[in-house]
Amino acid sequence: xxxxxxxxxxxxxALVSLGFAPTFLARTVEGAQGTRQKILITIFxxxxxxxxxxxxxxxxxxYYAARPSLAIAKPGAxxxxxxxxxxxxxxxxxxxxxxxxxxxxxxAVVHACGSHEDxxxxxxxxxxxxxxxxxxxxxxxxxxxxxxxxKEHQKATxxxxxxxxxxxxxxxxxxxxxxxxxxxSQFGIRAGQSTDMVQSSFEAxxxxxxxxxxxxxxxxxxxxxxxxxxxxxxxYAPSNGAEYPRSPFGEALKQIAQxxxxxxxxxxxFAESGNWDHHANEGSATGILANRxxxxxxxxxxxxxxxxxxxxxxxxxxMSEFGRAVAENGTRGTDHGHGNAMMIIGGGVRGDKVYGKWxxxxxxxxxxxxxxxxxxxxxxxxxxxxxxHLGLTDTARVFPGFTGAQRLGLFKGTATI
Amino acid sequence: xxxFRRYSRALIVGALVCAGVGTTxxxxxxxxxxxxxxxKAVIHVLNRIGFGPAQGDVExxxxxxxxxxxxxxLQPDRLPDEKLEARLAGFGTLKLSTQxxxxxxxxxxxxxxxxxxxxxGNDPAMTTDTPAVPGMTGMAPGRxxxxxxxxxxxxRKAAQAERVVLAELMQQKVxxxxxxxxxxxxxxVDFWFNxxxxxxxxxxxRIYLTEYERDTIRPRVFGKFRDLLGAVxxxxxxxxxxxxxxxxxxxxxxxxxxxxxDGRRQQRMQRxxxxxxxxxxxxxxxxxxxxxxxxxxxxxxxxRRPRGVNENYARELxxxxxLGVDGGYTQKDVQEIARAFxxxxxxxxxxxxxxxxxxRMHDNGEKTVLxxxxxKGGGKKDGEHVLDLLAKHPSTATFVATKLARxxxxxxxxxxxxxxxxxxxxxxxxxxxxxxxxIITSPEFFDTAAYRAKVKSPFEFVASAIRATGADAVNxxxxxxxxxxxxxPLYGAQPPTGYADRADAWVNTxxxxxxxxxxxxxxxxxxxxxxxxxxxxxxxxASGALAGDxxxxxxxxxxxxxxxxxxxxxxLGSPEFQRK
Numbered sequence: 001x002x003x004x005x006x007x008x009x010x011x012x013x014a015l016v017s018l019g020f021a022p023t024f025l026a027r028t029v030e031g032a033q034g035t036r037q038k039i040l041i042t043i044f045x046x047x048x049x050x051x052x053x054x055x056x057x058x059x060x061x062x063y064y065a066a067r068p069s070l071a072i073a074k075p076g077a078x079x080x081x082x083x084x085x086x087x088x089x090x091x092x093x094x095x096x097x098x099x100x101x102x103x104x105x106x107x108a109v110v111h112a113c114g115s116h117e118d119x120x121x122x123x124x125x126x127x128x129x130x131x132x133x134x135x136x137x138x139x140x141x142x143x144x145x146x147x148x149x150x151k152e153h154q155k156a157t158x159x160x161x162x163x164x165x166x167x168x169x170x171x172x173x174x175x176x177x178x179x180x181x182x183x184x185s186q187f188g189i190r191a192g193q194s195t196d197m198v199q200s201s202f203e204a205x206x207x208x209x210x211x212x213x214x215x216x217x218x219x220x221x222x223x224x225x226x227x228x229x230x231x232x233x234x235x236y237a238p239s240n241g242a243e244y245p246r247s248p249f250g251e252a253l254k255q256i257a258q259x260x261x262x263x264x265x266x267x268x269x270f271a272e273s274g275n276w277d278h279h280a281n282e283g284s285a286t287g288i289l290a291n292r293x294x295x296x297x298x299x300x301x302x303x304x305x306x307x308x309x310x311x312x313x314x315x316x317x318x319m320s321e322f323g324r325a326v327a328e329n330g331t332r333g334t335d336h337g338h339g340n341a342m343m344i345i346g347g348g349v350r351g352d353k354v355y356g357k358w359x360x361x362x363x364x365x366x367x368x369x370x371x372x373x374x375x376x377x378x379x380x381x382x383x384x385x386x387x388x389h390l391g392l393t394d395t396a397r398v399f400p401g402f403t404g405a406q407r408l409g410l411f412k413g414t415a416t417i
Numbered sequence: 418x419x420x421f422r423r424y425s426r427a428l429i430v431g432a433l434v435c436a437g438v439g440t441t442x443x444x445x446x447x448x449x450x451x452x453x454x455x456x457k458a459v460i461h462v463l464n465r466i467g468f469g470p471a472q473g474d475v476e477x478x479x480x481x482x483x484x485x486x487x488x489x490x491l492q493p494d495r496l497p498d499e500k501l502e503a504r505l506a507g508f509g510t511l512k513l514s515t516q517x518x519x520x521x522x523x524x525x526x527x528x529x530x531x532x533x534x535x536x537x538g539n540d541p542a543m544t545t546d547t548p549a550v551p552g553m554t555g556m557a558p559g560r561x562x563x564x565x566x567x568x569x570x571x572x573r574k575a576a577q578a579e580r581v582v583l584a585e586l587m588q589q590k591v592x593x594x595x596x597x598x599x600x601x602x603x604x605x606v607d608f609w610f611n612x613x614x615x616x617x618x619x620x621x622x623r624i625y626l627t628e629y630e631r632d633t634i635r636p637r638v639f640g641k642f643r644d645l646l647g648a649v650x651x652x653x654x655x656x657x658x659x660x661x662x663x664x665x666x667x668x669x670x671x672x673x674x675x676x677x678x679d680g681r682r683q684q685r686m687q688r689x690x691x692x693x694x695x696x697x698x699x700x701x702x703x704x705x706x707x708x709x710x711x712x713x714x715x716x717x718x719x720x721r722r723p724r725g726v727n728e729n730y731a732r733e734l735x736x737x738x739x740l741g742v743d744g745g746y747t748q749k750d751v752q753e754i755a756r757a758f759x760x761x762x763x764x765x766x767x768x769x770x771x772x773x774x775x776x777r778m779h780d781n782g783e784k785t786v787l788x789x790x791x792x793k794g795g796g797k798k799d800g801e802h803v804l805d806l807l808a809k810h811p812s813t814a815t816f817v818a819t820k821l822a823r824x825x826x827x828x829x830x831x832x833x834x835x836x837x838x839x840x841x842x843x844x845x846x847x848x849x850x851x852x853x854x855x856i857i858t859s860p861e862f863f864d865t866a867a868y869r870a871k872v873k874s875p876f877e878f879v880a881s882a883i884r885a886t887g888a889d890a891v892n893x894x895x896x897x898x899x900x901x902x903x904x905x906p907l908y909g910a911q912p913p914t915g916y917a918d919r920a921d922a923w924v925n926t927x928x929x930x931x932x933x934x935x936x937x938x939x940x941x942x943x944x945x946x947x948x949x950x951x952x953x954x955x956x957x958x959a960s961g962a963l964a965g966d967x968x969x970x971x972x973x974x975x976x977x978x979x980x981x982x983x984x985x986x987x988x989l990g991s992p993e994f995q996r997k
Contacts (some may be wrong), residue, residue, distance in 0.1 A: 158926040201974035208970035209992035
């Protein structure tokens with residue numbers, strides 16, 4: 001943060017010579033000439049997705065025994081059967097849009113993964129996953145915000161960390177700057193016909209707020225507004241024929257793609273996908289969960305297609321606060337469980353593989369005799385993404401209290417166990 | 418900034434010399450309140466012990482006398498506040514007991530959801546986590562509830578009723594800050610609520626929020642710290658928020674026998690199991706024997722932790738409520754304090770029931786807390802002893818004094834002031850009024866270094882803008898909504914730390930643009946139900962609210978404004994108005 005402000009002070013000279021050219025335009029151009037910015041897009045599936053129907057262990061007889069009405073059939077000719085991944089695991093049929101990513105080796109799954117903290121409260125579990133300090137409630141900041149601090153960025157723009165949400169999620173809260181934007185086309189001063197005039201007036205005011213934090217932040221804000229205006233979000237057309245689902249989630253991913261392609265300095269992005277808590281009538285190959293997975297898969301597939309070659313520098317990571325019970329309940333749904341599955345998609349990912357030690361689903365293999373056990377701490381996955389993709393070597397400050405002994409080897413060039 | 422300081426140094430310090438007050442720590446009762454204060458000094462006081470000047474305030478304070486005004490503010494019970502009361506008169510739920518709130522507003526909504534849930538696949542627990550209240554949607558980021566179209570008419574009607582409770586509570590908070598004559602009291606309620614923060618988005622906590630602020634916090638903001646601490650410890654909102662209501666002595670094997678029972682019987686059995694239990698130290702007891710039975714429990718119960726000691730409250734009690742993170746305690750102390758508070762629970766938690774000490778959940782073994790020995794069989798006294806000890810601990814005095822000085826003086830308050838305030842805390846047995854008096858009548862408070870040194874929080878910004886413009890908020894919901902966009906949803910701080918009280922937490926690109934947009938929306942009358950007054954004047958805001966501390970560029974842009982509303986927006990959104 002300090003270096004950023006110092007840079008801005010230097011940048012003032014550029015502002016004088018270039019008139020109203022955005023001060024960080026030069027920075028991003030410069031950035032593009034060197035190594036390309038690595039980007040992480042995190043997706044939180046709030047409500048605890050049923051990981052066992054998302055990534056189906058069709059090789060387990062116990063799976064079928066526990067879920068008479070909900071189980072996804074073994075891979076077969078029928079379109080309503082699991083999409084085979086490795087002869088043991090399959091994807092829910094409605095996630096077929098992701099199959100191409102799997103086949104191209106850029107998609108990995110970590111199964112039986114989650115938090116050892118045993119809460120079954122959505123609130124606490126989401127809180128712990130976003131602070132990445134399970135069991136410690138008073139952690140003031142989120143792990144993504146701590147990453148921003150841990151990896152000082154000399155040329156950070158205001159768009160370095162963005163949540164496509166009304167409000168900054170816990171994962172991004174903290175003292176490092178991060179933006180929550182509901183609609184990027186709405187970003188800026190809103191004064192109707194007088195917008196330009198009002199904006200330049202405010203800008204003059206903040207330029208004169210000498211020597212204060214308000215001065216530099218004000219400058220940055222107006223640079224950001226200009227930058228966004230140049231990107232012209234209202235006119236956006238996705239590339240490569242990508243079609244986003246017409247849902248809040250699809251919209252959020254589309255806007256993230258816009259930010260990536262506009263070269264505004266995005267490094268970490270956050271989007272959320274809701275409504276995964278299916279205690280009743282969850283459905284199987286079709287139904288409520290299937291429709292949610294359809295939205296999720298089509299959204300991610302569209303994002304990767306839209307980003308095209310740029311996916312080489314992008315990783316998409318999904319997470320959900322906990323999994324669901326192995327057995328279906330009396331209302332054809334699933335209750336709060338434990339272990340779950342995460343997806344890691346993108347360039348550099350050593351894909352085409354389901355990671356993690358599979359604990360099995362027989363009663364004695366289950367956590368508490370009822371849930372998928374956890375063999376991989378979710379922070380091991382976060383940690384590897386931060387190290388292997390974002391390139392931060394010392395992650396102790398990002399994941400305090402996490403020893404990180406476990407290595408999955410999710411990324412090319414990182415060691416496997 | 419430098420310019421403000423140049424002016425103010427002469428004015429504030431000059432007045433201080435007139436008062437002829439010494440600045441040594443020995444004179445604890447001395448006052449640095451200037452006897453013939455400058456306008457800047459008066460405005461400084463209005464900004465810091467209130468939510469900023471409204472038109473006429475400076476003159477009013479001068480009539481009363483600055484020192485007398487501050488003393489009035491320290492004794493709010495004697496002040497009338499009829500205009501505010503008239504504004505709040507229509508909010509029926511503010512006066513209701515929690516039981517009535519639960520019975521009339523929350524339970525019907527829960528029932529309707531359960532009803533509807535039988536034919537749908539959504540979890541009622543999820544929807545109750547996120548009621549759709551303006552300014553609250555997305556407060557628990559995520560947990561998107563079931564919205565509009567999926568609802569049955571009964572569900573919708575009940576959900577509407579449910580929303581009323583939080584909507585009224587949120588509105589009253591803004592209205593009080595904007596219009597109450599007991600300005601310091603509102604600052605203190607905001608301060609202490611935030612110190613003992615609870616989050617509306619966590620489960621049942623919100624049912625108890627009205628009561629928590631009204632009956633637990635508000636009557637004690639100027640009282641003895643120990644009294645406040647004790648009231649919070651027994652407050653259902655806190656017991657829910659930090660999970661202590663479920664914290665019970667570890668038990669043995671009772672759970673296995675429960676498997677075949679129905680939900681209600683399970684609960685009874687569980688209590689009996691607690692009586693049989695009581696053996697300490699068995700980590701997560703009962704888990705091995707829980708078998709596959711959680712699935713058979715009613716849904717609401719599934720979200721609960723397994724039986725056993727819960728340390729959340731114990732940890733935050735020391736780290737955030739009393740000693741501070743470096744206050745000198747160990748993990749062992751956390752564990753021992755957690756044991757001391759086992760059995761501090763609730764009767765009928767889902768129906769708005771109140772605090773109850775449940776001996777059958779209490780760990781009655783002996784304990785050692787911060788070197789103090791608690792004999793076995795202490796019952797509820799265990800917790801009381803712990804609260805006594807913590808309230809008297811020197812770290813608590815320093816921690817509370819630091820936070821108060823940060824609120825009233827500067828982000829990094831002068832050490833000498835903190836030490837004097839802490840010593841006042843110790844010698845008055847934690848008398849909050851005395852500690853606050855020490856701080857706000859100190860030389861440091863009136864020093865130029867403190868003048869306009871703090872950046873307003875979004876809540877302070879919004880309240881001060883209403884006061885500066887004299888806007889009439891017949892409906893305060895748009896303000897509640899705006900606060901969410903400004904990054905400070907009311908009752909919406911998720912972590913127990915509450916909201917930060919430092920500039921760096923509030924000054925960032927997005928938030929700053931939102932402040933400017935708020936200024937534009939307010940001054941142009943775009944916030945429905947919040948009417949800018951005809952008397953709203955840029956001259957007054959510049960000279961009165963900002964004490965003339967307006968930079969040349971700001972003056973120039975305001976002068977160029979094409980209409981009065983725009984000029985006001987350019988003042989409210991200016992960097993100068995972000996400070997206090």
